[in-house]
Structures are given as C-alpha cells and as structure tokens.
Amino acid sequence: MSAWTRILAAILFVLLSPILAGLLAGLDRIISARMQSRIGPPLLQPIYDLLKLFQKERIAVNRSGHFFLLGYLLFTILAGIEFFIGGDLLIVIFALALASVFFVLGAFAAGSPYSHIGAERELIQIMASEPMLIMCAMGFYVATGSFQVTTIHAQPTPLIATLPGIFLGMIYILTIKLRKSPFDLSTSHHAHQEIVKGITTEFAGPYLAIIELAHGYETILLLGFLYLFFAPWPLLALAALIAVYFLEILADNTHARLYWQWVLRTSWAFTAIVGAGNLILLHYLQRGGTP
C-alpha cells in the first residue's frame, strides 16, 4: 500500500464508520423488533439518536469524566486507523485494550455504585475476550508469518481454511464485544436485565453519545478482523459478515444474561479449545510439511 492509499483508508474509516455502524445498529433494531413481533424504528433511528444526544444539556457527576471518554474514543479510532492502514495487529489489539481501560476508568471515577459494578463487569468482559483477540492475531501470524494487516490481507487463499477454530472463537467473543446477550454483563440494551444502566449509568447526553460513537468504531473494527478470514473473496466475506451479525442478533434475542462466572469460564474454555487448539494443530501441520 502506498502512503496515499493508507491516508485515504484512514480518512474513510474515520468518516464512514459512524454511518456504517449507525446503519448496522438500525438494521439490528429492525430485525430484533421483527423477532419480537414489533415493527421497530426507522433504519436511521440510531443516527438520529446520536445527533440528538449531542444536542442535550451536559450533566455529569464530575469534571474528569470527559477526559476518560475522550481517551476511549481517541484510542478506539487510533486502533481502527492502525488496522485499516494495514498496520500491526498486536498494536491494534493493545490500543483497543487501552481504549477500554479509559472507558472503565471513567465509570470508576464517577463514584456511583451502579457505574462501579458496571465497570467491574466490563473488566470481566475484557478479560474474557482479550485472550481470543490476541490468539486471533497469533493465528494470522502462524498462517502468514506476519502480524501486519497488509500481509494478512494479501494472502491468495482465504485464511478461514486454515483457521476455522480461530474464526469460531472470534464469533464467540464478538458477542461479548458487541454487548449482546447472553454476554451483556456491563450494560445492556435490554432494559429487563439491567442493573440501572451498568457502566453507562452516570453518562448522559453528549457523554453517552461519545460512548455510542466509540462503540460504533469498535464494531466496524471487529468486523474488519472477521473480514480478514475471507479477504481474497470479498463477496463471500460480505455474506459471512452478514451471517455472523445475524447470528449475534439471534443470540441476543433468544438468551438471557448469564452469570459472570459463566461468561468467563466458557469464553476462556472455548478460546483454549478452538483457538489454542487450532494454533497448535496448525503449528504441527506446518512442521510436518517443512522439516
């Protein structure tokens, strides 16, 4: 990739992600509504919501909240930029982790018991999903010999063929990352299973809008991870992404929230079995191929 393509990719990511993520959320709400025998909101509703939130009065419990949320947003965007300009996957993952830490700290700093519980639960979610994210990067490395997105993207055959376990593991933790039931411990879109509003309890108006925006960027970035498994065949990739997202919506609407112990145990076990299993198997297969 030339320098100009990289800059263009970065700009497109920054500008288009909120719109894409908004449309995706709109579709999500319509499909969810249909599953619940409702009609649902207009497709653009999430974008209207976001714009409206930005115009609301700014009320906060302290003066430092915006600092942490800004960190959350900026580092999520930075992680996305690093990904879409073809950079190092490990850096992407670490920048994303840093962003999440900012978010969690913002909730801690609010000093309210409800946002505190939400923050702790968000940390459990991060801990549950982080190993699989790193293992995804490791899987790409074993398959392609590089952590660079450019190299991984340029593979002639789809990586799904050699990394099916890693792909399954990623789908599993995507449920956590997208805050979908049964893994929506820290905050949920389902009002019936929420402790007040979890990690976002003390954030309202423009502050809540920043969180939604950052979450949108994160969603697009994570879908980018999944895209890499099918990179040589874009149409198949698109179909796969749609199927995966539909599965997430289905799970979201058919499951109640699980205990945190379950979330942590199952995701670590699943990561160890399909993720690490795939890695180790591939390692030995390659060893066998080239002595």
Next chain:
Amino acid sequence: MSSQATMHLPLFLILFPLLLAGLLALVGGNATARSALAKVGSGTVAIGALALYWTTLHREAQFFAWDAVWLDRAVLTAEIAVALTLLLISLRGRQPLIALLVLAQGALMALAEWGGHAHPHVAAPLFVDSLSVIMALIIGVVGGLIVWHAVGYMPHYHHHEAQTPDRQRGFFASIFLFLGAMFALVFANHLGWLFLAWEVTTLCSYLLIGYSRTPEATRNAFLALRLNLIGGVAFASAILYIARTGGSLALNEVVASGSATALIPAALICFAGLAKAAQMPFSSWLLGAMVAPSPVSALLHSSTMVKAGVYVFVRLAPILQDTLVGLLFALVGATTFFFASCIAISQNNAKRVLAYSTIANLGLIVTCASIGNVQAVWAAILLIIFHAVAKALLFLAVGSAEHSIGSRDIEDMEGLIARRPKTALAILIGIAGMFLAPFGMLVSKWAAIEALMKGHPILPVIVAFGSSATLFFWTKWMGKILSTVKGAPPPHGPVSMEEKNAMFFLGVLTVGLCAIWPFISSTSVKPFLLSQFGAFVEFNRATILIMSIMLALIAALPLSLLYKGDKGLRIATPYLGGANVSERHLFTPSIGLTKPVAIRSYYLTEIFGERRLTRAGFIACLALLAILTVVVST
C-alpha cells in the same frame, strides 16, 4: 585484551558500596552521619553507573586479565566467611535445614577447589559488556533512588512502628553491601566470584527481610534463606561439575562452549536463578519478603535480588536456545506468569498485588530468555529495564501512601487522587507503566509475543491468558484510586522530601523511558545481542511512530482537565438508588434511614482463589522441574 583504565569504574562500583557499608557499620549509629553517608552513597552509585554507561557506549565486551594468587585467596576467604556467617545464623535460629544446605554448599565448593582435578583457572575474572552496563544502570540509578527514598522513609517507619527496635545502622550497611554484591555479580566473569556475590545477595536479603525482628519477619527471612540456599546448592553443583569435567569457569567460555557441553551446568545455574527470581514453586519467599520496610521490597523486587535470578538466564540464553531444557524452563516461566497474574486478581493487599505482579513478570522474562532467540532475549532485557523502574516507583509510592492513609489495603485507597494527588499520580503512572500501551512493559510484552511465536505456540497462548488477567487487577486498582465517593478523610503525616524526590525521578523515568527506549536499545542492547547472536532485530519504524503518537496523546489528554471554564456543564450527584441527601455519599433508601455508600471491588475468589491456584501452579511447575531433571540427567 583491552585497556585496564576502563576497569576502574566497575571496580569502583563494586568496592565503593562495600566501603560505605563498612563506614555505615562503624558510624551509622549517628542519624546525621548515617543519612549523609547514605545520600552520598546513593548519589555516587547512580552517577558512577551513568558514567560507566556513557564511557562504554557502543563498545564491545572488555575482559580484565587479573591474575594474582592473593586475589583467589581473598575470594576464597570471603566465601568461607559468608558460609560461616550463614552457618552461625542457622544455628542461632535453630534452623537445621539451613545449616545442612550451607554445609552441602561448602562440601561441593571444597570438592571443586581441592577435589584433586586440575584447578580451573580463569585469566580474566572481571568483565564489562553492554548487558552488565545495563544491569549496572538499573542497580545504580534505580537502587540509588531507592536508598535516597529510604533515608526519608525510615524515620517515618520507626515513627509508625514504635515497638520495632531502631537498627538503621545495620539496615543501611546491609543495603550498600547488597548493592556492592549486585555490581560484583554483573561484572563477574569468574563463576566462583559470581557465586560469592550470589550468596552475599542471599545473605543481605535475609538481613533486610528480618529487619523488624517480629516473629513473622524472622520466619519469612528464614524462608527466603532456605529457598535461595537450595538454589545455591544447585549453583555450587554447577561449579563442581565444570571443575570435574575440566571445563573453564569463565562465564564467557561457558557460554561460548554451547549447549553440547555446557547444558548441564547451565541448567543447574538456571535452577538457582529460578529460586532467586521467585518462580513457582519458590515464589513464597518473595511474598513473605513484604513484611520488610517498603524500600527493601522496592530493592528486592526491582533492581536487585530477583533481577540477579533473571540475569543468569539472559547470560545463558545462547545455551538454552533450541533445547528441550530451554523449552522446559520457558514453560516454568510461562506457568508462573499465568498463575501469579491470576492470583493477583484475588488480592486486596497492595504489596501482595505488587509481589504477584513481580513474580509474574519475572516469569515472562524467564520464558523469553529460555527461548533464547535474538528477539526473545531483546524482549527479556527490555522487560528487565522497564519492570525495574515501574516496580520501584510502585513500591515506594505504596509505601508512602501507607504512611499517610495508615493502610496498605487497596480498598482504603479509594479516592486517593483527591486525598494525596501526587502519591496517587505516582501509583497511577507506575501501574500504567506496568501494563498499558504505549508504556515500556507493553512494548516488551508485544515483542515477547512476537518472539515466542517463533518457539512453541503454547507459550504465547499462556502469555495471552495471563496478560488478560493483569489487565483486570491493574485497572481495578487504578479505578479505586480514581473513584471519589466519600468526603476525603484527612491524610496524616507529611511525605518527606527524599521520598518525593525519589518518586518524582522514578515517575519521570517511567514515562521518559517510553520515549528513549529505542536509543537504549540501539546503544546497549544491540551490541550485546550482536556479540551473542551475531544478529539484531531492527524495530519497525512505523511501529515506533504509532507508539509515539499514542504516547503524545496520553500526554496531551490530561490537558483537557485543565479546562475549567466550562459554563455549559452542570454537576449532578451520582445515582444511588434512593434519594440523595445533602452529602454526596449519603442517601436515603426505601426504609427511610440515611445510609452511606460503600463500594467494594470484585476479587473473583471463586475462580481466582489464592490457595487453589497456588497449589495448581506449584504442582505444574514441580512436574516441569521433575521432567527437567530427567532430561538433564539422561
């Protein structure tokens, strides 16, 4: 081989602390003389180490031929003196096992010395290369700052612990003896000398851990002695093995002889390194060591003792590379990293969290060094540097916080940012330095994952799980400090000037290292790697750039806090599930009484309980060591 002139500095760094230790033992009873001597000493070792760094930039290793019968005799005499001291300690404390271990070491060394085979001869007993210079920098600068801090801290300590007898004379003398031994350890090329320094550090850690002479302190001091002496027996066996097989006792020749001949002694020395680096199943001594005053913990955890353990791993990495023995050591390190990181989640005692984090990080260093490829060793050395600085800062800051809030429980640090902003900031910087991008530890962890991918994939898999656990307990702690719920109870006791100085410099170093590590890497780590492996992994420019952008962002973000003239912002009270009353932290729930809010963190003991996981880790590591023993002896 080289000019003798450059040897003056290393020799000075070894001898000067010893001289100060002697002086302190003589006149350290006087408080003024003691603090003056300690301050001069800490400044001098720091400046000495920096001077050594500047004069050896880009230099190759230099060996110092120094052949004198009296010198060998002097070292032998010192060895016997140390052994006798340890024996005396064991007899006075009624510790038969320790006496037995000392006697075993003595017997092994006597066999090596007078066992009837050709006396192993080392032409150049001392040397300096870029790895020793890096280690000297850590010992001199970080160690020096810790001593500086201790000068201000110890009077407070005795103020708080009124029943503890004031033995600061012996305290500061032991610390300088410790520093001298550490310098000797990293400049020694003669394995016999290295072993002497090794045993002196064991002795000093015993003296410092048992400082308060409470039953608990005495018990833990003996525990440290026992476990480290087990390692010492392995080290002595290595020396005997080399003497018996007619090999050379020069470290550089041992490394150069490769894994075909030197694997057994290397494995024995690394085993001793496991004990010193507090790897499972030896980890308990480091947890017990926290009964000592905070500067001692800082010293043991960051710049001395445990770093001696991983130093020998890095030295012997070329021998361990691509061997089953190396892989097994790497697995011990990775297992320790995973279990210690998980256990830290369940701990609410700040010093215990720090101790488990040290054990974990040393595990990561052991893993990298044992894999032994260029990039892994690079990661190991950078981990040693970054960990030393951030961990020293954390221990000193927690020690100071403990004095002002009267507790080392993390739950009691709630809202520390409002009560003690500077100490809180020091802790926050230290924690960020331990696990967040773009700070140092993360840079090296990232390099470690890349390097380990070239070994067996099970290693980075274990590391991936362990790092996720570290993210949990560090963030939780940061959150506690930032969480301002109650009206702040007034802190008591001022923080001394020396404590402030030390924390300030270590804080600046923690942040500054993120900016200058590429420089340190190319001036000091590169020459070492080139000499050992003939190769060096150049760092990706783009990566350094993105890391710099992150650093700049992190530095710029707090500026947004300065913006106070925000008219449109309305400050509200947090939601408490009832009616808020006048105070921010009080509320009226449905029953109608006014209640205060209490927030406690998650410790997840059901999954990450200390006893269960410690047992699991010990069993796993013991099994690995058993396999290791079989592999080595066949």
